[in-house]
Structures are given as C-alpha cells and as structure tokens.
C-alpha cells in the first residue's frame with residue numbers, strides 16, 4: 001500500500017458487472033473503514049485508463065464483454081505492472097479466466113489472458129456449471145486458516161491449473177475448476193469461480209486480502225460479523241437441505 005489511503009479498484013464494472021461482483025470491492029472498502037483504515041473505492045470503467053491501485057477486483061461477465069475486457073486490460077498494462085509492485089488482485093469467474101494464460105471466446109477460440117495465474121480455461125464439454133458451491137480451503141493461503149467457502153457459480157469454462165499456482169479449495173458441492181478443485185492463487189493474485197459476492201459470503205477471505213494489501217502479518221481486528229454468519233449458515237444449510245431432498249443444487 002502506497003500513499004495515504006488503500007485504493008480498491010473495481011475493474012470495468014460496465015463489462016464485468018453481470019453477477020454483482022462489484023459488491024466485493026464494497027465489502028473490502030467497508031471492512032477497511034470499520035477498522036479506521038483510510039480507503040478509497042474507485043470504479044474504473046472501460047472508457048478510461050485503469051488507475052494505480054493497491055487491490056484490484058475483477059468480476060464475472062458474458063463471453064463477448066469478457067474478450068473486450070481482456071484486450072483492454074492487456075493493452076492498458078497497469079494491472080500487470082501493479083502486480084509486479086505488490087498489488088493484490090481478486091478475480092472472479094470471467095475475471096479469473098482473464099487473469100489466467102488463456103480462455104475461450106464465444107466461438108471457443110482461445111484468447112490470451114493476463115498471465116498473472118498459471119491457468120488455462122477451455123470450454124467445458126458438459127452442461128454449464130450453475131448453482132451453489134461449497135468448498136473446503138486448502139493449505140495454500142498462508143498462515144490464516146479460512147472456514148468453508150460458500151458461493152454460487154455460473155460458467156461454461158473448465159480451468160486447468162499449471163504448476164505455478166495452488167488451488168484455493170476442494171469442492172464438496174458444485175464444480176469450481178472442473179477437476180474437484182476450486183480457484184487458484186499465485187502470490188497476491190487470487191482467482192475463484194465463486195460469486196455471491198464471494199467476499200460478502202466469506203468475510204474471512206475479505207480480511208485475508210485486506211491484510212495482504214496493507215502488509216499486515218497480524219490478523220486484522222475482529223468485527224461483528226453476526227449478519228454475515230447468518231447469511232453463511234443460511235446458504236450452507238440450503239445446500240445440505242437440497243442434498244437431503246435430492247433437489248438440484250441450483
């Protein structure tokens with residue numbers, strides 16, 4: 001983090017705003033402000049340059065806008081440079097695929113991503129992955145142990161992880177990457193298929209990203225997460241109930 005306020009940047013909400021993932025930046029900004037950490041929330045639309053930031057949020061989007069967003073982010077260059085200087089990235093679904101090395105356009109042809117994550121996405125052969133996801137975090141997230149991850153997915157892509165990344169979690173309900181794993185991380189770049197927004201459903205993940213961005217090795221001060229916990233239990237309970245009744249998870 002440089003300068004006086006933590007700069008949280010929502011990248012291209014006009015192209016990558018289909019699934020409400022802009023809420024992730026709001027969660028980050030609020031959780032920082034509640035702890036008296038000075039914070040600036042910046043919406044960077046695709047008609048202008050991407051500003052310097054400490055924490056970039058990329059969201060999900062449809063295939064066409066996803067290709068346009070990837071091309072514009074690549075030619076802009078700011079995010080890749082900022083990651084080289086220590087910026088944090090949370091990339092969700094289309095954003096996750098864009099952060100990888102390649103992903104398919106609407107025609108199935110591979111398009112170049114940003115290369116921030118050693119993952120390649122291809123079009124899946126089965127039906128689109130749609131519905132609730134529950135995933136158990138793996139060890140790759142450093143010292144802070146996260147609780148069960150909850151979110152929902154809606155994507156046609158299947159993501160293969162290379163040796164340069166670690167998976168975030170093991171899927172127990174849903175598809176995630178498509179091989180039983182969910183998401184990927186390399187350094188301070190974290191990609192996931194989880195919408196929700198994911199940080200509203202998983203505040204511990206929000207705090208992990210904030211601690212990376214402000215350079216804190218100590219856990220951040222606890223907040224009253226009663227409402228977030230109620231949302232988590234409701235969603236996790238809905239998944240176990242649909243398992244019990246045999247209803248489709250969506």
Ligand code: GLN
Pocket residue numbers: 019059060061062063066092093094095154155156157158
């Ligand atoms: N267009 C991509 C896919 O279907 C990403 C979808 C999304 O962001 N939810 O795989």
